[in-house]
Amino acid sequence: MDGRTITSEPTGDQLAYLLATDRRILVFLGDQPSEPDVDIVYEIVVECRLDGRLLSKTLTVEAGNESVSFSPSDGDPGAVVEFVERMASHWQTLSMYLSNARDAVEKIESAATVSSYDVTCARKQISEARSVVDDVEDESTGAMTPYIETVEDEFEAARTDSMGQTIRDGLDRAEEALSVATEALEADEYRTACESYVETVDTLEQVSETLDGLDDRETLADRFAVCEDRARTLGDEFLAEAAAECDRAQAATNPETATEAWQSAFDRYRGAVAAGWNGQRGVTEAALEFQLVWVTAALIEQLDALAAAEEDRGDDTADDDAAEAHYDKAVDVLERMCDLAELHPSYSADAFAGRLERVRDKQLEATGWQWGSTGSEQ
Template identity: 35%
Template sequence: MLNRVDIANAFGSGSTAAEVDADRLAPLLAEGEAVQAAAASAEGIEHATDDRTTTIEPEDGSHAYAVATNRRIHFLLGGEPESPEITYRLAAVTGAELRDGLLSSTLHVRTADESVRFSPVDADRAEALASYVSRVGSAWADLEGTLAGAREAMAEARETIRAGEDPTGDVQRAQMRLSKAHHCATHDDAAPTELMEAAIEPIEDELENLQVVTWTDRVAELLEDARKARASGDYDAAFEVAVEAADRIDAAREALGDSEADASADSDLAGTIEDLSADLEAVAADLFDEAEDACHVGLDTDDPAEAVAAWEDALDRYRAALAADWAGAVGPDPEALRFQLAWVVGNLIDALVAAAEECERAGDDLGEDHDDSADRYEAARDWLRRAHRLAREHPHSSGAALEEPLDRVQEKFELAQWQWGTAD
């Protein structure tokens, strides 16, 4: 608040310049606005525009004042002013300087199309005011220009979204502008950082909501990609995009939770996020349900080849989930997933061995003189090789027990080939 103490400190005690009614001046200041520097003049205020110059004179025995706050500079007359004669936003000031003449000094404050001249009583105080207005005015001007650039980038992002294209570049430009805006608010010690940050916050909230819209659009695309990948059996891709979708949903929730933007817009976005989260859980549930169904097939079937196919399908799904670091609300957590994967690998190895044994028995039944026995032994060898390779890939499984049957089947295969003259 601009009060009698502010004025007295600005002009020094014992001066009629101190006689300004604080209650009259208080309504002139906006919330958070505080006096930073002031100067008095026993003469008038010379106001120049493009087409004319006007001098505003104080009453006899009174003074004119230049009062700089952390937002604006006011020029007013002493006594009990109802309002300032002239007010400029500091951001609009293009120049503020104290010019020394032969007989007196002149405070000169300029905007793009106006100027004010003011002959101060105290040159030192006027110099301090000019320095403050120049430095802080420059900071405000930089801030406003930077925020305008952020708004422009956000407007372009909205147009990009409406065109169905990726707005990431526009959003990044807006983020860079806001980063520069924070620099404008903090790089000069004289800058009113708190006020400037308050001007940045609504734009940041707006950008966060815009990012949420961008993220939710991307999540919808990712979920469609996950469904297509699942349908084609590409479980690695399905879980990779599902994890990306989960990360973007979490980021959108966090951004929306931090936002202080329009409540109705937040509510709509929150609803969209929850719908997408439910869709993601449904996609993940399908992937894990199908993996569980495959496990049941592997356990229930009496056909070794069918069991191998079922366990391999389950393995592909669980391995893809673990590789993608899936940790969503649906399905096993990573630790449980590792145990599940180990169990599936063990069952798959057993199924491969059972399929090999069935082929070996078929070859034995045909006899080594039969022309199809070599095919049976070759199939048995291939089943065992797959089991042996899988056991080596998983430390919890041992391939040692497979060495003997693999050697035995290989020997039978080579003998059957020799019997029919096909051995290499």
């Protein structure tokens, strides 16, 4: 029927009827027709007009490439024209909003994660569609509501599915990162452990925000709670172990035990700071940095005493091999102190440079005696 003009005219005693409903324009031919001869929805109506003279009028509906003409002999054709024009305007506006909403829904369905922009856009367009109904005070828009509800249901289904998938993907990442953190802690790889822990917590925060907007959330909420509890436990235990190492260092009577404990505490706090720990389990980056400065100073002091003790042992022994071993240890400790001094605001590697050079000279001297002894035997 594209591009054609349809004229509805009865033949013989046949009657013709044009009916403008709240959804479409229908033309029936015959007294008891079972199906309309013409069925035009309002979305495609371009124009409805009344042509002709007072006693010979033609009602014409332009709809896309179709044109339907009807010559009324009864009723109020002027009222029909007004009604059709009004309904066409309402339905076309409604169709535009629902089409925009469906576009947003399709983006939600195809996206890897929920886009708050697309969700907001879909909601806004559905709200605008409802305003079309609200703006009409009569009952002629009753047929519009089911169309709106259908799109709204599609939106809620897409949003729920997308949010659910986003949450599942987030929990997958969080659980994987938490496993890495756990394994790294067992291997004393504290920076890796803390980086994975921070990633876990950050991911869980994102999941929590999405989870709050999901109505059917029981199963996913249980999985989230388990992961969150595991992460909380890991974070608390890490901090507790770092603090315990400080306590162990302070209580130690053996210098090597104290050094080992301070080193363990240093490695933990430095790993946390390097990983960007900030606010997890209520501990800020500033607090960790403050603790790291204190632990670094304590470790340097402990190493200082250890280096001095090894140098004294080297000085006091008459055995060149033993002296060399003690000086080797002292050099290693002093080099470690120089590295740590670069990390502390109150220390400088230059402060230990002279001492390190002195012990190295003693180290070479002890080695030289061994070479000399070997040569004399030959």
